[in-house]
Amino acid sequence: MKHQRNRGWAAILATLVLVGLGSLTISHKASAAAEGKITGTVKLDGTAPHMKGIEMSKDPVCDKAHANNPAHSENVVVGKGGGLENVVLYISEGLSASELNAKPTQVPIFDQKGCMYTPHVLAMDVGQEFKVETSDPTAHNIHPEPNPLTGNIPWNQSQPPGAAPVVKSWKTPEMIHVKCNIHPWMSGWFAVVKGPYATTDENGSYTIQNVPPGNYTVTAWQETYGTQTQKVTVAAGAAATANFAFKAK
Amino acid sequence: MHRNLLKWLLLSAVVALCLSAASYAQLTTYQQQEWLHSPATSSHVGNITGNAHAAAMPYRRYCVGCHGTLGDGNGENAQWISPKPRDFQLAIFKCRSTPTGTLPTDEDLFNSIGRGLDRSNMPSWDALTKQERADLVAWIKHFSPRWQNEKAGTPIQIPAEPEITPDRVKTGQEVFRKMECWKCHGVQGMANGPSSSTLTDDLGRPISPFNFTDGSRPLCGSTDQDIYKIFMTGLDGTPMPSFADNIKPEEAWDLVFYLRSLQPHNAYNAKEREIAKQLGLKPVNPNAPAQ
Numbered sequence: 269m270k271h272q273r274n275r276g277w278a279a280i281l282a283t284l285v286l287v288g289l290g291s292l293t294i295s296h297k298a299s300a301a302a303e304g305k306i307t308g309t310v311k312l313d314g315t316a317p318h319m320k321g322i323e324m325s326k327d328p329v330c331d332k333a334h335a336n337n338p339a340h341s342e343n344v345v346v347g348k349g350g351g352l353e354n355v356v357l358y359i360s361e362g363l364s365a366s367e368l369n370a371k372p373t374q375v376p377i378f379d380q381k382g383c384m385y386t387p388h389v390l391a392m393d394v395g396q397e398f399k400v401e402t403s404d405p406t407a408h409n410i411h412p413e414p415n416p417l418t419g420n421i422p423w424n425q426s427q428p429p430g431a432a433p434v435v436k437s438w439k440t441p442e443m444i445h446v447k448c449n450i451h452p453w454m455s456g457w458f459a460v461v462k463g464p465y466a467t468t469d470e471n472g473s474y475t476i477q478n479v480p481p482g483n484y485t486v487t488a489w490q491e492t493y494g495t496q497t498q499k500v501t502v503a504a505g506a507a508a509t510a511n512f513a514f515k516a517k
Numbered sequence: 518m519h520r521n522l523l524k525w526l527l528l529s530a531v532v533a534l535c536l537s538a539a540s541y542a543q544l545t546t547y548q549q550q551e552w553l554h555s556p557a558t559s560s561h562v563g564n565i566t567g568n569a570h571a572a573a574m575p576y577r578r579y580c581v582g583c584h585g586t587l588g589d590g591n592g593e594n595a596q597w598i599s600p601k602p603r604d605f606q607l608a609i610f611k612c613r614s615t616p617t618g619t620l621p622t623d624e625d626l627f628n629s630i631g632r633g634l635d636r637s638n639m640p641s642w643d644a645l646t647k648q649e650r651a652d653l654v655a656w657i658k659h660f661s662p663r664w665q666n667e668k669a670g671t672p673i674q675i676p677a678e679p680e681i682t683p684d685r686v687k688t689g690q691e692v693f694r695k696m697e698c699w700k701c702h703g704v705q706g707m708a709n710g711p712s713s714s715t716l717t718d719d720l721g722r723p724i725s726p727f728n729f730t731d732g733s734r735p736l737c738g739s740t741d742q743d744i745y746k747i748f749m750t751g752l753d754g755t756p757m758p759s760f761a762d763n764i765k766p767e768e769a770w771d772l773v774f775y776l777r778s779l780q781p782h783n784a785y786n787a788k789e790r791e792i793a794k795q796l797g798l799k800p801v802n803p804n805a806p807a808q
Contacts, residue, residue: 327700328804407697409758416607422618422719423618423753425758428695449701450700452712
């Protein structure tokens with residue numbers, strides 16, 4: 269009697285699991301065909317802080333590169349209409365395991381140009397390869413500073429003029445500061461996230477592409493102001509909007 | 518009244534007992550199970566196997582004052598010391614035979630303990646037996662979870678040292694110029710390059726480049742191989758990067774010869790100095806156009 273009852277339960281459980289798994293794969297297939305996106309702008313509320321000019325006379329090569337356009341620190345870059353540049357947007361909640369583990373094949377480039385980093389913030393997925401290049405006729409060293417206890421291990425490589433690109437990737441999500449010891453003003457970021465991401469342009473606009481329908485939390489990260497989050501619902505084939513505003517400090 | 522008091526007493530006794538039992542349990546499992554007997558906390562140096570549990574007392578006796586009970590480099594003497602004691606939890610080490618961004622080999626750590634680090638408060642511990650030093654290596658490794666999650670890097674290949682020639686010393690100087698070593702180390706190796714005054718280590722503390730001319734011993738050993746390793750692996754945690762991608766192995770030897778010629782007379786560089794003198798080598802010209 270007991271045996272039979274147990275078997276009955278096992279059968280019901282097995283069916284439930286199967287149906288559940290089946291519906292999961294079906295719903296996933298349906299969503300892949302009609303992916304939406306998340307779009308919006310990030311603004312700075314208040315007066316943009318003064319960005320200090322950078323004095324590069326220690327390296328004449330760098331100095332010459334900025335003879336006609338003086339360089340400024342890039343901790344907060346505000347465009348026309350208060351748009352905040354270099355903000356990284358990513359989905360911090362709501363992605364399925366397969367979406368989290370999907371890796372983009374494109375290889376983003378972090379260039380050293382005029383003794384500055386271009387882009388100032390390079391967003392990338394965990395495990396995604398990226399390239400560090402140099403356009404400068406002066407030597408740099410690329411020295412990212414992750415916390416080694418997170419699984420991302422710091423390294424430090426030289427890149428003299430004309431050197432081949434350095435190709436690397438990171439193991440876990442982390443906002444990693446990058447510096448050059450030779451040129452102490454050089455400061456940039458590797459923003460390592462899991463899943464689809466976007467970085468704001470000079471108007472503060474962004475679009476995260478290829479987001480399957482669903483409910484998500486979007487996080488905006490800015491190096492000086494930290495993070496903000498917002499909940500959004502993406503419908504099949506449609507664009508959801510999430511606008512952010514950071515208060516000027 | 519009495520009963521209430523008794524109740525409270527009993528209750529607090531029980532709580533105290535539970536707490537101490539719990540902390541005791543934690544301590545024992547933590548130390549004995551997790552760390553001390555795991556394979557990651559042994560070390561292998563030649564045919565010696567070091568055991569972490571054998572080093573607990575020697576560490577407390579010789580190392581704890583600077584490196585601290587937790588191995589985080591915050592021992593009670595640390596505040597008086599510069600450069601600061603190594604943080605074994607982060608496990609970022611300067612002297613390695615392995616590429617930048619990788620853990621050193623057991624032998625690298627063993628050598629650093631025996632040699633000490635010149636121009637720092639880390640003395641040579643070659644008075645300890647090899648077994649004791651190997652045990653300490655195992656103990657050092659138990660402080661960081663990195664040794665459980667990562668393998669030590671593969672040591673870089675060092676080709677046999679070629680015969681020194683005037684051409685090699687000249688090529689070495691050209692490498693010194695092209696790699697822009699002079700930006701920190703200065704055109705004469707006097708640690709006075711344009712970037713030398715603003716250098717900081719990974720924790721933001723001021724640090725100076727190596728001065729080749731004042732008789733300092735190189736940080737990670739004085740042999741030609743030791744100098745080769747420094748610029749081909751980098752000194753992790755400091756501004757000194759790895760040049761492994763940019764200097765070819767044969768040119769790396771040329772650079773070693775040139776660097777030797779900058780040093781004042783020592784046990785290793787008679788030939789190098791003689792050749793540089795005969796060649797009449799002038800300091801590199803930083804304003805020469807990059808090629």
